[in-house]
Amino acid sequence: MTKTEATTAPRPEDRSADNDPAELIGNLARAGRAAQSRLARLSGPEKAHALQLAASRLRESEEEILAANVRDVDAAREAGLSGALLDRLTLDSARIEGIASAVEAVAVLPDPVGQKIDRTERPNGLVLERVRVPIGLLGIIYESRPNVTADAAALCVRAGNAVLLRGGSEAVHSNRAIHAAMVSGLAEGGVPADAVQLIPTQDRAAVGAMLAAAGLIDMIVPRGGKSLVARVQADARVPVLAHLDGICHTYVHNAADPAMARKIAYNAKLRRTGICGAMETLLLDAQFPDSAALVGDLLDGGCEVRGDARAQSLDSRITAASPQDWDTEYLEAVLSVAVVDGLDNAVDHIAAHSSGHTDVIVTEDAAAAEEFLAVVDSAIVMVNASSQFADGGEFGLGAEIGIATGRLHARGPVALEGLTTYKWLVRGGGQIRP
Structure with a gap:
């Protein structure tokens, strides 16, 4: 030709x-x-x-x-x-x-x-x-x-x-x-x-x-x-x-390194808020010791935070989350935050509200990380990394058509x-x- x-x-x-x-x-x-x-x-x-x-x-x-x-x-x-x-x-x-x-x-x-x-x-x-x-x-x-x-x-x-x-x-x-x-x-x-x-x-x-x-x-x-x-x-x-929403979660486990968790959460939400891999819900383990500082970083960075009752107690700037917030892809500087009692509670929340796009655990506990990888049924499941890595280029695939969240x-x-x-x-x- x-x-x-x-x-x-x-x-x-x-x-x-x-x-x-x-x-x-x-x-x-x-x-x-x-x-x-x-x-x-x-x-x-x-x-x-x-x-x-x-x-x-x-x-x-x-x-x-x-x-x-x-x-x-x-x-x-x-x-x-x-x-x-x-x-x-x-x-x-x-x-x-x-x-x-x-x-x-x-x-x-x-x-x-x-x-x-x-x-x-x-x-x-x-x-x-x-x-x-x-x-x-x-x-x-x-x-x-x-x-x-x-x-x-x-x-x-x-x-x-x-x-x-x-x-x-x-x-x-x-x-x-x-x-x-x-x-x-x-x-x-x-x-x-x-x-x-x-x-x-x-x-x-x-x-x-x-x-x-x-x-x-x-x-x-x-x-x-x-x-x-x-x-x-x-x-x-x-x-x-196709995929519908990118309702991506980051779960900060009780064994998370505080400095790492703060860095990952900030990047996952605020690096670029309008992409499908942006974190939309942050789950904080009730036993994680640095939750107030982590959420404070996000608030100081210009993020509006909506939380459950326990999350609201972390900072007076956090407003009350509605039931719809847990199922919302904001695509802007808005974040829903919930405090959860352990890994099982976090996984249950993700199963109820995740769109199956990308979900993350931050932890230094290898067993908890492997359990999270095994039981969370999303297209992409990560340990100790920002959800904003959910991208074909970052996966070494070159450009991408999109993120598919189905199973076929x-x-x-x-x-x-x-x-x-x-x-x-x-x-x-x-x-x-x-």
């Missing part, structure tokens, strides 16, 4: 004259599936080279991307978006460099396509292998964060998948600028332009059309707020890989392996079944 062939496919506006959302999505999906069949023929080094070129285009397009982002941020500020959402939306030179570096990090990861999962030989001589293959055409629906445009494109291309991207209206100009830069570099590297398509409309009906596109889109990945994900899960006729197909940070499935290869020597 030549570079010219990769860039001469008809554009979205040529495919749907009447702007009917179902027709538009159908045409884009069919173009994406055709592109995916060509993308699947590229070697690992060819895909890696195309991603390196895309990263270079992102850096070269910094001025255009930042100008587009200013339009989005100004509109978002006028619309009254929260500080946490504005933080997710805002780009600067350092963040663009981070986006480009994340694309490069994906480029150098081992190509999952064709990896052998296992091999067995049957008594009759048949040799069976399972190998990783692309899923096909993915639909990714996301809000606020324009970096998802590049992350999703890079991961999908590296795993041999085509993708339809539908970003939120608050980041529309940023997404278009990042997408244009990415596709320019990918196409120069031989990746079909239609392998990475950005839905050219913000009409909500286009999301409905994506969710109904069974047989055209192979998997939907929603990445955004609770209402978006709930709608996708309720309406989709296409398999969905993929769980935790979804990166290259989570964007593949497998097929069986069976090699015989003339065997017939008796």
Whole structure:
């Protein structure tokens, strides 16, 4: 396939004259599936080279991307978006460099396509292998964060998948600028332009059309707020890989090192409050000796703290928590705090209120740590570390599509392996079944 062939496919506006959302999505999906069949023929080094070129285009397009982002941020500020959402939306030179570096990090990861999962030989001589293959055409629906445009494109291309991207209206100009830069570099590297398509409309009906596109889109990945994900899960006729809330807990055990606990709790909540790995509930063991100082650090750092009766006794600035607080993903500088009587009480609280995203214990007691790891049923369970490490890049996976909290197909940070499935290869020597 030549570079010219990769860039001469008809554009979205040529495919749907009447702007009917179902027709538009159908045409884009069919173009994406055709592109995916060509993308699947590229070697690992060819895909890696195309991603390196895309990263270079992102850096070269910094001025255009930042100008587009200013339009989005100004509109978002006028619309009254929260500080946490504005933080997710805002780009600067350092963040663009981070986006480009994340694309490069994906480029150098081992190509999952064709990896052998296992091999067995049957008594009759048949040799069976399972190998990783692309899923096909993915639909990714996301809000606020324009970096998802590049992350999703890079991961999908590296795993041999085509993708339809539908970003939120608050980041529309940023997404278009990042997408244009990415596709320019990918196409120069031989990746079909239609392998990475950005839905050219913000009409909500286009999301409905994506969710109904069974047989055209192979998997939907929603990445955004609770209402978006709930709608996708309720309406989709296409398999969905998703999580709802990031209600992440940190339990400070009675054997926690006080200095470590204070440092971890502060970072888990206040490093960045608007990410899904931010701590939303702090559980303090009744026997932990430094609870007042730990909570004081958070209050002094500008965090609003809502607590149960025992937590309120630690500091007069703590207000009363409502029953809803234990089930709330704040995504801002607000924290719920409960005092618990031991490990079992903490685990029970987590089981009742965790969203299954990331839960942490801080302790110097190895037995307590291992018990916590064994019994807490979340996608990510940590010992003596900030929950803000719940990130594909921090796990060494490069960029991520998101954190999956279900139990099927993929769980935790979804990166290259989570964007593949497998097929069986069976090699015989003339065997017939008796």
